[in-house]
Amino acid sequence: MSSQEVSLESTVGGFTANGRLHTLSVWFILALRLMMGLAFLQSGADKVLSGSFSAAGYLQNSPPANGSPVADLFVSMGETPWFVDFVNVAVPWGEVLIGLGLIVGCLTRLAAFWGAFMMLLFYLGNWEVSHGYINGDFAYMLVFLSVAAFGAGRILGLDAYIEQYDVGGETLIERYPWARYFLG
Numbered sequence: 001m002s003s004q005e006v007s008l009e010s011t012v013g014g015f016t017a018n019g020r021l022h023t024l025s026v027w028f029i030l031a032l033r034l035m036m037g038l039a040f041l042q043s044g045a046d047k048v049l050s051g052s053f054s055a056a057g058y059l060q061n062s063p064p065a066n067g068s069p070v071a072d073l074f075v076s077m078g079e080t081p082w083f084v085d086f087v088n089v090a091v092p093w094g095e096v097l098i099g100l101g102l103i104v105g106c107l108t109r110l111a112a113f114w115g116a117f118m119m120l121l122f123y124l125g126n127w128e129v130s131h132g133y134i135n136g137d138f139a140y141m142l143v144f145l146s147v148a149a150f151g152a153g154r155i156l157g158l159d160a161y162i163e164q165y166d167v168g169g170e171t172l173i174e175r176y177p178w179a180r181y182f183l184g
Contacts, residue, residue, distance in 0.1 A: 004022075004023050005020045005021065005022055005023070006020065006021050006022075006023060007019075007020055008020070008021060026155055029146075029147070029150045029152050029155055030152065030155045030156060032143055032146060032147055032152065033102050033103075033105065033108065033147045033152040033153070033155070033157070034102070034103060035143075036099075036102055036112075036115060036140070036143055036144060036147060037098075037099045037100070037101070037102030037103035038099065038103065039099070039140075040095045040096075040098045040099035040102065040115060041095070041096060041099025041100060041103060042099070043095050043099075044091075044092045044093065044094070044095025044096035044097075044098075044099055045096060045099075047091065047092035047095065048092045048093065048096060053088060053091070053092050054084075054088055055078070055084060055087040055088055055091060056078050056084045056088075057078075058078075058125070059074045059075065059077050059078025059084065059087070059125075060074070060075050060078035060079065061078075062074075062125060062126065063075070063124070063125050063127065066126065066127045066128055067127055068124055068125060068126075068127035069124070069127070070124050071127075074124075074125055091118070094114060094118065095118070097111070098111045098112075098114055098115045098118070102115070102147065102152075104157065104158050105152070105153035105154070105155070105156065105157015105158050105159050105160070106153065106157065106158040106159060106162070107153070107159070107182050107183060108147065108148070108151070108152055108153025108154075108157060108159050108183065108184060109148045109151070109153070109180075109181060109182055109183060109184050110181075110182040110183075112144045112145065112147045112148035112152075113144075113148060115140075115144040115147075116141045116144035116145050116148070119137050119138070119140045119141035119144060120141055122137045123135065123137035123138050123141060148184075151184035152184075153183060153184050154184055159183040159184050162183055163179070163183050163184070
């Protein structure tokens with residue numbers, strides 16, 4: 001087994017952060033991707049297979065009961081029939097698709113973005129700050145963002161192959177650099 005440290009550097013808003021990662025970190029990045037994929041696939045499959053998922057009651061009741069700062073927005077969404085119909089499909093099937101995307105490492109950054117977005121909404125809807133502002137929903141959101149930032153789909157995932165697909169003598173990612181926002 002060969003391992004070493006890899007240097008990283010990033011500058012955002014004039015601030016530079018430097019760090020060193022051990023190459024074994026790749027296995028933990030893969031583990032995070034697979035864990036979140038399995039969690040979302042199971043959650044979505046349970047909702048789809050039950051055939052009884054409905055977000056209306058949650059949207060109208062849970063955020064106001066827990067003091068969410070955006071409770072009025074959730075109530076408005078819950079009182080809008082077409083939006084509730086949309087959410088009743090988008091949440092379970094979104095979880096299934098996000099889970100599958102992460103497990104096979106396909107369109108990983110896109111899947112992780114939507115996973116983080118869903119977790120942000122769950123965080124705001126499940127507002128419980130009596131023990132601080134960090135809860136499981138917030139932590140999951142950060143894990144999704146980490147999976148996206150690390151390009152975890154390139155680690156034993158289909159994104160590594162998709163990015164290298166030949167398109168007119170160039171790799172897909174060279175020909176369409178914007179695809180990096182979805183793949184990886």
